[in-house]
Amino acid sequence: MGLHNRIKLEFLSLPVNLRLARIAVTAFASEVDYNVNDIEEIKVAVSEAVSNAIIHGYLEKPDGVITITASLWSDALEIVVEDQGKGIEDLENALQPGSGDDPERMGLGFVFMRSFMDEVEVTTEPGQSTTVRLRKRLPGEVQAQWCAEK
Amino acid sequence: MGLHNRIKLEFLSLPVNLRLARIAVTAFASEVDYNVNDIEEIKVAVSEAVSNAIIHGYLEKPDGVITITASLWSDALEIVVEDQGKGIEDLENALQPGSGDDPERMGLGFVFMRSFMDEVEVTTEPGQSTTVRLRKRLPGEVQAQWCAEK
Amino acid sequence: MGLELKKLGDTLIVRVHGEFDLGAAGYCRKEIDKKVRTEGIKDIVFDLEGVTFIDSSGLGLILGRYRIVKENGGRVVISNAEVRIVKILDLSGINRLIPVYPSTSQALRYLARGVV
Amino acid sequence: MGLELKKLGDTLIVRVHGEFDLGAAGYCRKEIDKKVRTEGIKDIVFDLEGVTFIDSSGLGLILGRYRIVKENGGRVVISNAEVRIVKILDLSGINRLIPVYPSTSQALRYLARGVV
Numbered sequence: 001m002g003l004h005n006r007i008k009l010e011f012l013s014l015p016v017n018l019r020l021a022r023i024a025v026t027a028f029a030s031e032v033d034y035n036v037n038d039i040e041e042i043k044v045a046v047s048e049a050v051s052n053a054i055i056h057g058y059l060e061k062p063d064g065v066i067t068i069t070a071s072l073w074s075d076a077l078e079i080v081v082e083d084q085g086k087g088i089e090d091l092e093n094a095l096q097p098g099s100g101d102d103p104e105r106m107g108l109g110f111v112f113m114r115s116f117m118d119e120v121e122v123t124t125e126p127g128q129s130t131t132v133r134l135r136k137r138l139p140g141e142v143q144a145q146w147c148a149e150k
Numbered sequence: 151m152g153l154h155n156r157i158k159l160e161f162l163s164l165p166v167n168l169r170l171a172r173i174a175v176t177a178f179a180s181e182v183d184y185n186v187n188d189i190e191e192i193k194v195a196v197s198e199a200v201s202n203a204i205i206h207g208y209l210e211k212p213d214g215v216i217t218i219t220a221s222l223w224s225d226a227l228e229i230v231v232e233d234q235g236k237g238i239e240d241l242e243n244a245l246q247p248g249s250g251d252d253p254e255r256m257g258l259g260f261v262f263m264r265s266f267m268d269e270v271e272v273t274t275e276p277g278q279s280t281t282v283r284l285r286k287r288l289p290g291e292v293q294a295q296w297c298a299e300k
Numbered sequence: 301m302g303l304e305l306k307k308l309g310d311t312l313i314v315r316v317h318g319e320f321d322l323g324a325a326g327y328c329r330k331e332i333d334k335k336v337r338t339e340g341i342k343d344i345v346f347d348l349e350g351v352t353f354i355d356s357s358g359l360g361l362i363l364g365r366y367r368i369v370k371e372n373g374g375r376v377v378i379s380n381a382e383v384r385i386v387k388i389l390d391l392s393g394i395n396r397l398i399p400v401y402p403s404t405s406q407a408l409r410y411l412a413r414g415v416v
Numbered sequence: 417m418g419l420e421l422k423k424l425g426d427t428l429i430v431r432v433h434g435e436f437d438l439g440a441a442g443y444c445r446k447e448i449d450k451k452v453r454t455e456g457i458k459d460i461v462f463d464l465e466g467v468t469f470i471d472s473s474g475l476g477l478i479l480g481r482y483r484i485v486k487e488n489g490g491r492v493v494i495s496n497a498e499v500r501i502v503k504i505l506d507l508s509g510i511n512r513l514i515p516v517y518p519s520t521s522q523a524l525r526y527l528a529r530g531v532v
């Protein structure tokens with residue numbers, strides 16, 4: 001599948017940058033005409049992945065670097081969120097709803113990502129890094145047009 | 151002077167990404183309360199630097215990579231726009247108003263950057279790269295507050 | 301992001317404006333908990349009228365306050381949320397613990413009488 | 417970005433909407449030049465009412481059309497621009513070559529009679 005456009009955004013693990021991450025990804029996604037609802041879902045999914053990198057990956061230390069790569073493929077928008085933080089020891093358990101033990105967190109981050117995106121893939125090296133890959137299919141017409149061009 | 155926040159945005163040399171570059175930089179800048187006028191000026195300056203990278207640096211080839219690094223220092227917003235394009239042979243001449251020879255371009259890119267930002271610094275390696283560093287002082291109150299914290 | 305806190309008897313009305321994410325939740329937590337500790341708050345109404353975005357960090361803040369006031373027999377109610385915010389409340393299941401009312405006056409009536 | 421072209425006698429009224437940058441300029445150039453070549457256009461009015469952003473690429477597009485129609489004794493006029501857009505027109509000096517009018521009707525009167 002052809003790649004139409006790509007951006008990469010790197011920023012410090014500060015909560016103030018969540019808004020920026022959401023804005024940048026939705027501005028990028030606006031190249032194809034997702035509806036308002038899709039855009040809202042993309043925003044939440046990105047917010048969850050980046051919040052996790054800040055809280056769990058970097059334990060709220062502000063000097064971690066988070067990278068978002070957003071790609072427009074012929075058939076889907078792909079968003080990859082990476083941190084070089086503490087990683088996830090027990091990934092299977094972490095992916096269960098309500099897995100965390102922080103009473104202030106709902107354990108719904110991955111649930112939201114899965115509800116709002118078509119694919120969610122997590123890879124992690126404990127002690128080193130976590131990568132979350134999110135994919136959402138393009139709106140039907142765009143996909144048909146771009147695939148025809150290939 | 152202390153660094154408060156930093157983002158780095160990398161994207162392909164496509165005109166469609168100009169809007170994204172402006173949005174990302176102004177979303178980043180909105181952490182400090184520049185007035186509408188300042189934000190407008192920052193937008194134009196970024197747009198000029200990135201347009202130059204697309205047209206002159208990469209000669210409108212879409213597979214070039216452009217990097218923007220935006221930093222919030224205690225006293226100023228700094229925006230660095232880099233391309234690995236053809237560079238500038240005669241920099242002194244290029245910096246003169248109306249220097250270009252394209253009848254569709256006004257030769258006002260650097261003029262606008264200088265009018266709208268407090269500092270403009272260009273470095274280039276002919277045949278290799280161009281880097282434009284733009285700085286704009288923070289709104290007075292923010293600067294006073296951040297400097298006092300240091 | 302903006303926060304308004306208003307005391308009405310032993311009920312705290314919390315109005316959040318803007319994007320209710322991790323950064324906002326951190327700020328709200330400090331301000332709300334101070335108020336709850338020092339001013340004898342029993343129940344909390346989260347008026348989400350001004351909220352343009354919420355994710356699980358914003359929801360977690362609400363759930364965390366629910367757990368705290370419950371210790372003293374207090375309740376938490378959500379009111380005034382926009383349709384797309386209600387959708388996320390539904391999906392999270394938070395509405396099984398915390399009643400969601402369309403208006404703050406209904407939420408206050410529920411707290412006063414246990415019914416609407 | 418949106419573009420509307422309207423022919424009024426031998427005048428082309430160009431309405432640009434949104435952000436008038438390099439991408440928009442490339443698109444407008446193609447559409448406008450086709451119209452000018454094939455439909456006997458003499459003068460052009462750029463109605464900038466819908467323009468929310470302009471930089472030197474947008475200005476260059478206007479200046480380029482000015483150079484083209486001037487060859488045949490045609491003129492270019494700008495109308496309806498917002499204050500912050502006018503500020504950039506002033507700074508660029510483009511207003512020394514291309515008259516800027518507050519409304520399209522004034523711009524059309526100027527073209528019809530040479531005065532307003």
Ligand SMILES: Nc1ncnc2c1ncn2[C@@H]1O[C@H](COP(=O)(O)OP(=O)(O)O)[C@@H](O)[C@H]1O
Nearest residue numbers: 052053056057094100105106107108109110130
């Ligand atoms: N980037 C990350 N780095 C380290 N651990 C993570 C990361 N993302 C998620 N986790 C782990 O996965 C668990 C589940 O995440 P999530 O479903 O978002 O719930 P919550 O953040 O509310 O705990 C977290 O509690 C955490 O232990």
Ligand SMILES: Nc1ncnc2c1ncn2[C@@H]1O[C@H](COP(=O)(O)OP(=O)(O)O)[C@@H](O)[C@H]1O
Nearest residue numbers: 202203206207244250255256257258259260280
């Ligand atoms: N990133 C760049 N790479 C190569 N050349 C550049 C770059 N930026 C500017 N230049 C050169 O500097 C000249 C002046 O730039 P500018 O003032 O923006 O005017 P314009 O783009 O309208 O020609 C350009 O015509 C070009 O030759």
